[in-house]
Amino acid sequence: MRLLKTTTALACLRPKWMNIGKQVPCMSYATQIKATDHKELSKIRNIGISAHIDSGKTTLTERILFYTGMISEMHEVRGKDGVGAVMDSMELERQRGITIQSAATYTLWKDHNINIIDTPGHVDFTVEVERALRVLDGAVLVLCSVGGVQSQTLTVNRQMKRYSVPCLAFINKLDRMGANPVRVLNQMRSKLNHNAAFMQYPIGLESNTKGIIDLVTQKALYFKGDHGEMVYEDEIPSDMRSEAEDLRFELIEHVSNADDIIGDMFLEEKTPTVEELKAGIRRACLKRTFTPVFVGTALKNKGVQPLLDAVLSYLPNPSEVQNLALKENSDREEEKVILSPERSSKNTFVGLAFKLEAGKFGQLTYVRVYQGALKKGDVIYNTRTGKKVKVSRMVRMHSNEMRDIVETYAGDITAFFGIDCASGDTFTTNPKLSIAMESMYIPDPVISMSIKPKNSKDIDNFSKAVNRFTKEDPTYTIYYDNDCKETIASGMGELHLEIYAQRMEREYNCPVIMGKPKVAFRESLVSPVEFDYIHKKQSGGAGQFGRVIGTLEPMEADENTKVEFVDDTMGTNVPKQFIPAVEKGFRGICEKGLLTGHKVAGVRFRIVDGANHMVDSNEISFILAAEGAMKQAYEDGTWQILEPIMSVEINAPEEFQGTVITHMNKRRGIIMGTDANEGWFTLYSEVPLNNMFGYSTELRSATQGKGEFAMEYSRYAPAPTELIDSLAEEYSNEPQTARKTRR
Numbered sequence: 001m002r003l004l005k006t007t008t009a010l011a012c013l014r015p016k017w018m019n020i021g022k023q024v025p026c027m028s029y030a031t032q033i034k035a036t037d038h039k040e041l042s043k044i045r046n047i048g049i050s051a052h053i054d055s056g057k058t059t060l061t062e063r064i065l066f067y068t069g070m071i072s073e074m075h076e077v078r079g080k081d082g083v084g085a086v087m088d089s090m091e092l093e094r095q096r097g098i099t100i101q102s103a104a105t106y107t108l109w110k111d112h113n114i115n116i117i118d119t120p121g122h123v124d125f126t127v128e129v130e131r132a133l134r135v136l137d138g139a140v141l142v143l144c145s146v147g148g149v150q151s152q153t154l155t156v157n158r159q160m161k162r163y164s165v166p167c168l169a170f171i172n173k174l175d176r177m178g179a180n181p182v183r184v185l186n187q188m189r190s191k192l193n194h195n196a197a198f199m200q201y202p203i204g205l206e207s208n209t210k211g212i213i214d215l216v217t218q219k220a221l222y223f224k225g226d227h228g229e230m231v232y233e234d235e236i237p238s239d240m241r242s243e244a245e246d247l248r249f250e251l252i253e254h255v256s257n258a259d260d261i262i263g264d265m266f267l268e269e270k271t272p273t274v275e276e277l278k279a280g281i282r283r284a285c286l287k288r289t290f291t292p293v294f295v296g297t298a299l300k301n302k303g304v305q306p307l308l309d310a311v312l313s314y315l316p317n318p319s320e321v322q323n324l325a326l327k328e329n330s331d332r333e334e335e336k337v338i339l340s341p342e343r344s345s346k347n348t349f350v351g352l353a354f355k356l357e358a359g360k361f362g363q364l365t366y367v368r369v370y371q372g373a374l375k376k377g378d379v380i381y382n383t384r385t386g387k388k389v390k391v392s393r394m395v396r397m398h399s400n401e402m403r404d405i406v407e408t409y410a411g412d413i414t415a416f417f418g419i420d421c422a423s424g425d426t427f428t429t430n431p432k433l434s435i436a437m438e439s440m441y442i443p444d445p446v447i448s449m450s451i452k453p454k455n456s457k458d459i460d461n462f463s464k465a466v467n468r469f470t471k472e473d474p475t476y477t478i479y480y481d482n483d484c485k486e487t488i489a490s491g492m493g494e495l496h497l498e499i500y501a502q503r504m505e506r507e508y509n510c511p512v513i514m515g516k517p518k519v520a521f522r523e524s525l526v527s528p529v530e531f532d533y534i535h536k537k538q539s540g541g542a543g544q545f546g547r548v549i550g551t552l553e554p555m556e557a558d559e560n561t562k563v564e565f566v567d568d569t570m571g572t573n574v575p576k577q578f579i580p581a582v583e584k585g586f587r588g589i590c591e592k593g594l595l596t597g598h599k600v601a602g603v604r605f606r607i608v609d610g611a612n613h614m615v616d617s618n619e620i621s622f623i624l625a626a627e628g629a630m631k632q633a634y635e636d637g638t639w640q641i642l643e644p645i646m647s648v649e650i651n652a653p654e655e656f657q658g659t660v661i662t663h664m665n666k667r668r669g670i671i672m673g674t675d676a677n678e679g680w681f682t683l684y685s686e687v688p689l690n691n692m693f694g695y696s697t698e699l700r701s702a703t704q705g706k707g708e709f710a711m712e713y714s715r716y717a718p719a720p721t722e723l724i725d726s727l728a729e730e731y732s733n734e735p736q737t738a739r740k741t742r743r
Contacts, residue, residue: 041319041341044411045311046368048117048132050160051142052152053705056172060142060298060307061105061118067229067305068107068114104366104397104413109308115413127475127492130441131354131423133159135368135413138315139167140307145179145205145295149187150706157192162441166285168292168310169196175297179205185293191679196291197254198247199281200306203237212295212303213240215248216281217274221306228301252277258284278313285314318411323370325350325426325435337435343409345373349380349429351414352437353421356472365419366397367427368412370437375407380419380427383436393417423474442474449497451478451489454511461510469500476500481520489514494697519690521727522601522642522716523593524560528553529637535625536616545613546621548574548582551606552633560602560642560716563590567607574610574622581619582607585626594634596727601642601716605630641724643688647714650683650699652707657681659702667691668720686714690723 049057065071106115117132133139139160143153160167169188171181181202188196203211203220211222213236220237224230236244255277256266262280265272272280284290292314296303319341327337340347349372357364374380374391381388395402395415408414421427426436453462466478476497477490491497497514505511530551537544555562565583574582583605590600610625648669652660654676660683664671669687676682692711699707719727 041343041411042317043112044115044317045112045315046115046135046137046318046411046413047311047315048119048129048136048139048165049142050119050129050133050139050156052144052147052150052156055142055144055147055153056298057142058118060140060170060172060304061116063298063301063304064116064308065105065107066227067308068109070105070107104415106396106413110312112312114308114311117413127442127473129156129159133163133165135352135354136165137318137321138311139165140311141167141169141291143169143171143184143188144176145171145173145181145184146176148180148184149191152705154191155708159441161288164288166288166314166316168285168294168307168314169194170303170307171293171295172298174202174205174209174295174302175207175300177206181205181295188291188293194291195254195258195284195289196293197251198295199251199292199310200295200303201240201244201247202295203240209297209300209302212306213244214306215244215251216277218244218248221303223302223305228304231305255280255284255290258287258289282314286316286320323437325370325437327433327435339371339410341371341410343373343411345375347372347410348433349374349378349427350433350435350437351380351427353419353423353425353427356421356423362417363419364395365416365421367414367416369408369410369414371410372429373407373409374429376405378429380429381431382421383426383428383434384422385425386431387420388431389419391416391419422471448488448490449494450486450515451497451501451512452487454513458510461508462504462512465504465508465510469503473500494694516693520644521596521598521719522561523595523598524600524602524640524642524718525552525554525633526638526640529633531629531632531636533625533629533632534611535621535628537621538616542618543613543616544618544621544624545611545616546578546625547611548607548622548625548629549609550629551608552630552637553604553606555602555604563587563601564604565607566604569607569609573612574607575612575617578612578617578619578622579607581622582610582626585623586630588623589627589630594631595639596641596724596731598641598727641719641727642716643690643719643723645686645714645717646689646692646711648683648685648687648692648709648711650685650707650709651680652683652699652703654679654681656703656707657683660699660707663695663698663702667695687711688717688719689713 049061051057062071066073104115104117106113108114117136119129119132141153141156141160143149171184173179174181181198185196185198188194198215200212200214200221202209203213211220213220218236220234222232222234224232252262252266252272256263259280261283262272262277265276281290281292285292292310294303294307294310296307298304321341323339323341324336325339327335339350349369351367351369351374353365353367355366357366374394376391376394379388379390393416394405394408395417396405397415402415405414419427424437428435453459469476470478475492479488479490480486481488489497489500491500501512501514528551532547532549534547535544536546550568554560555564563586565586567579569579586605590603593600605626648664650660650664657674661671664683664685664687667687668691669685672684672686674681674683695709699709
């Protein structure tokens, strides 16, 4: 057994480990940073760590930082020791044990500078993964050896495909009861459609996890020391040699399907050397035609260092990724421009602002540098707004800690202070360069809730919080709904909205009340009703007189969201100059129906006759006459309530199909059809919006977090009698002041 050499700084941090085995002397932290400032591109990696909830992303990042000497102690994600993981810097993250915001850091491993972004696993914070993958060159897809491929794994996989990001897979948590990495690999092939194969195989599982077998070098790796910091290489155990040979042959077979050179060797029945196999794996990985699969347990400190080696060996450096920008030509058309990744100040600086964050020193703008170089004090231009700004401070981020730098080059991920911009803006040092990086995909919000400050005196703090959070997170939107007279917050899930509500209280001292938003119901007529209304008022001096005769009729079902005014008058009984006043009175009542206070829709006001007075008739007389005619129609006609119907599409594993259909029926949903595909089903249904609140949480609970749904407005349809009665009763019991506010 021999000890593998590493360039970790652990030897400096803990002298007592020096006698365990021979290590390469380490550099101080300041020396590390200085040494990497002007490195060639081949020595840089920009990677993201993505996965489903609780797959161990943050724990893995914590181990990476520990083994590379960036931190001197490791802490648990849930912060039971009162500290918590370095990358979960927000207090809410440590309390809940989840990652809410993507966190950036950087480190040094074997003379390579690695920029890392740790991303959230909850689907509610999916935009954090989107913008991380938009600017990264490679990724590590972490999978739980028990849970396997789960719902958010599928989402992350789609995101990686969208941005063509090469990835490695790391099957984590081998120490858990029920760990089965072979099943996870099969799920990767069937559910994710990856051409994947083991690069490593575990020696023992669950509590018996001893080490891993490297199938490429055909060696066994063991992790010794208090924290698994010493990696020892030994021969493969005799009882596993046959299995290891079979797995290595399977690896070569899968690589041969993705790489021509290895494929030719496979057909000629030649066995590639270790270096030839590594080169073939790298070529296939960069083309996204093969996914190398590594194994380990981050919590038990096994398999992390080989994964770091794999990041250097198989993931691309910035020069191996083609980055495109859009440039407007003389014909006002956009053409694609290839950016130069060369780390030189000769090229014009081009950078993309992919994440905004409000810090104690002002707005922090995360920028990925795609071309050229930038020094502290340089002036840059926002290509969207044309505004110029001086870069007074540049920093590198290590979670929530900042380290000042004086210059940055292509391939770097840097943060600027004092830059007023929006997420997705492009910066350059040439004011004449009309160029823009392709923007990232922003998913539509799926849930809305009403929101208002608990105390009216906190309205200023509430406004500040809203301005900051909506600027930072494009999936979190807040708007005022004129129909319901409420402020509505929309987001990616109930957890998403709940987190921002808590942050408003903690960071802005502004407690808020969240609630089910009022649904935009509509009042409509069932059958035509005639009206004949005279408005007259005489109280000395000029009076008021106006008479309108006609019919109020329901409109066709496909136009039940509109209101229409028709003038069918003949002669001069109602002078033409007063017709707009009649229409104004009609539309005024339509804004505040008399049954439940909601808008009137799906009715046509047809005026056929009327009367006027030579002296007393005026505009206000006919406005009030039309309003009176509408009130008369309410008394004489039969009215109904229309409710918005949503078209809902649900995706979940087939074993939950019965449960999902039951829940839809309970919510008065109408099943329109189903599809099935590879163990998953898609259910199409139409459900009243009023019955969809809280469904996001219910679906995830019923499907073990694997179900997803999307909904969009379909149409308005008549509501059931019991709902009409409850809305009418609720409106009649409202105080007059509340009614006026709503109107």
